[in-house]
Amino acid sequence: MNAVIMAGGKGNRFWPRSVEAKPKQFLELTASGETMLQVTYRRLRSWLPSENIYVSTAQKYVSLVREQLPGIDEKRMIVEPEQRDTAPGIALVALSFLARGNGDVFATIPSDHHIGDEKALGAALRQAASVAEEEGAIVTLGVAPTRPETGYGYIRASELPGGNGVFKVSSFIEKPDAATAEKLVRQRHVFWNSGIFVWKPSTVAHYMAKFQPDMWTALNEGTDRLDAVYKGLPGLSVDYAILEKADRIYMIPARFEWDDVGSWTSLERVRVPDADGNVKEGFVETVDSRNNIVFSESARTIVIGASDLIVVSTADGLLVCHKSREQSIKTVLQSLKSKGDGGDSEDGENSENSENSENSGT
Numbered sequence: 504m505n506a507v508i509m510a511g512g513k514g515n516r517f518w519p520r521s522v523e524a525k526p527k528q529f530l531e532l533t534a535s536g537e538t539m540l541q542v543t544y545r546r547l548r549s550w551l552p553s554e555n556i557y558v559s560t561a562q563k564y565v566s567l568v569r570e571q572l573p574g575i576d577e578k579r580m581i582v583e584p585e586q587r588d589t590a591p592g593i594a595l596v597a598l599s600f601l602a603r604g605n606g607d608v609f610a611t612i613p614s615d616h617h618i619g620d621e622k623a624l625g626a627a628l629r630q631a632a633s634v635a636e637e638e639g640a641i642v643t644l645g646v647a648p649t650r651p652e653t654g655y656g657y658i659r660a661s662e663l664p665g666g667n668g669v670f671k672v673s674s675f676i677e678k679p680d681a682a683t684a685e686k687l688v689r690q691r692h693v694f695w696n697s698g699i700f701v702w703k704p705s706t707v708a709h710y711m712a713k714f715q716p717d718m719w720t721a722l723n724e725g726t727d728r729l730d731a732v733y734k735g736l737p738g739l740s741v742d743y744a745i746l747e748k749a750d751r752i753y754m755i756p757a758r759f760e761w762d763d764v765g766s767w768t769s770l771e772r773v774r775v776p777d778a779d780g781n782v783k784e785g786f787v788e789t790v791d792s793r794n795n796i797v798f799s800e801s802a803r804t805i806v807i808g809a810s811d812l813i814v815v816s817t818a819d820g821l822l823v824c825h826k827s828r829e830q831s832i833k834t835v836l837q838s839l840k841s842k843g844d845g846g847d848s849e850d851g852e853n854s855e856n857s858e859n860s861e862n863s864g865t
Contacts, residue, residue: 504555504632504701505607506547507596510540510568510614511561511586515833516766519820520798528614529567532764533773534784539615539764540571546618550625554579559596559611561586584733590711590744591718591736593700597707598722608632610701617773619760631701631755634669640751641710642701643672645694646761651684654765654830656696656742660754672752675742697757700741710745718744767796767813768826781806785816796826 514527521527528539535542540558547556553574559581560568568580581599583592593611600609610628618624631642645658656678660670675696679687687693711719718736725732746752762772776782781789785799790807797806800817813829815822824832 504551504628505557505600505605505609506551506555506628507557507559507581507609507611508540508543508547508614509559509589509592509611510543511559511564511583511592512615513586514615515836516829518832518836519815519817519822520800522819525567526564527764529564529571532770533617534775538571540568543612543614543616544572546621546624547612549621557581557596557609559583559592584730587733587736588738589741590715590739591722591733593707593741594711594715594719594722597702597704597711598726600704601708602726606704608635608701608703610699613698613763615764616697616699617760617762617764617769620758623757623759627755627757627759628699628701630667630669631753634753634755635701635703635706638751638753639703639706640753641706641746641749642753642755644697644699644757645670645754646697646757648688648693648695651681651688652695653679653681653684655763657687658694658696658754659690660692660694662692663753668756670754670756672754675747694754694756695761696742697761698763700746707745710749714745714748715739766829766832767815767824768829770796794826 510528512526512528513523514521517527517532521530531538533542537545544556557579558568558572558575561583562585565580565582568575581596583595596609596611600606610631627644631644634640635642643658645660657676658672659674659676660672662670670692676687708719721732721736762769764773770782774782779789779792780794781792782796783789786801786803787797787799788803788805789795789797790805792806792808793810795806795809795812795814797804797814798816802816804814804816806812806814811826813822813824813826822832
């Protein structure tokens with residue numbers, strides 16, 4: 504099988520650390536010593552040959568990919584002329600494989616996930632690949648929810664009799680409100696949507712031609728003028744474009760620790776806090792302060808007598824936000840952009856649980 508790392512998004516929810524010129528997939532966020540892209544590549548490389556690992560990214564990020572993955576060659580980079588959402592991006596990936604005569608199953612993997620067990624990931628993806636090959640279907644990985652999360656999409660599924668742990672997806676559920684999330688986590692066979700999908704290029708082609716014929720025709724007929732064609736494509740998530748409409752979607756439960764690392768507060772789940780519950784990095788001092796997230800790129804930052812804040816200082820801006828208002832970061836940036844006051848636009852890759860290229864489905 505092949506694996507395609509989706510690495511073209513902007514990561515607005517990590518502003519001002521993640522900015523359009525260098526979004527979060529190219530940053531070291533989880534105290535691993537590697538960027539999110541490098542961690543994702545290494546995780547796949549532990550069980551998959553390098554020639555089977557590809558990167559899908561936007562033209563503006565090609566140099567960053569080359570810098571961080573110096574061993575990757577041009578043939579294993581699938582480049583979008585400009586950023587769109589996951590539907591055009593995955594359609595372009597499938598079309599690229601078909602043009603090369605490569606009909607092997609491939610997995611689309613967001614570039615910004617935390618996964619605790621790479622061997623378990625490999626086992627799940629190999630099982631998903633087998634189902635995708637035999638059934639000509641779409642297969643996703645679902646994560647058993649551990650909390651009533653409102654920032655993720657959900658999957659409702661039913662286990663197939665004698666299916667060796669394979670589930671049939673009955674529906675995708677958009678990011679719920681708090682009350683709905685509380686109900687969902689108590690229900691049987693409800694999972695988080697990981698945004699990891701496995702399919703054959705021909706399966707993507709079938710569903711794109713069926714549900715998004717204009718987009719698929721434009722891409723097929725415009726390979727020699729892709730720059731112009733891409734500008735005219737709608738920014739649709741793959742969830743909306745085909746997943747919510749397709750009739751053959753299966754799910755493999757993920758048996759590994761997972762987080763989409765989609766916002767500042769997600770760092771509390773993947774980093775070790777100090778004795779007062781503060782997650783800190785850089786020139787930071789905290790006094791009588793608890794449960795804060797504080798990042799300082801250069802200037803000394805002192806937080807006194809404060810709790811539950813996100814404080815981030817970089818050359819691109821200063822953020823001071825109560826953790827309960829974290830979802831407002833994206834909204835404020837969009838508002839500033841619409842007023843012409845700056846701010847990055849929304850990602851073009853991740854669907855349900857994450858922004859655009861960050862996490863399709865997350």
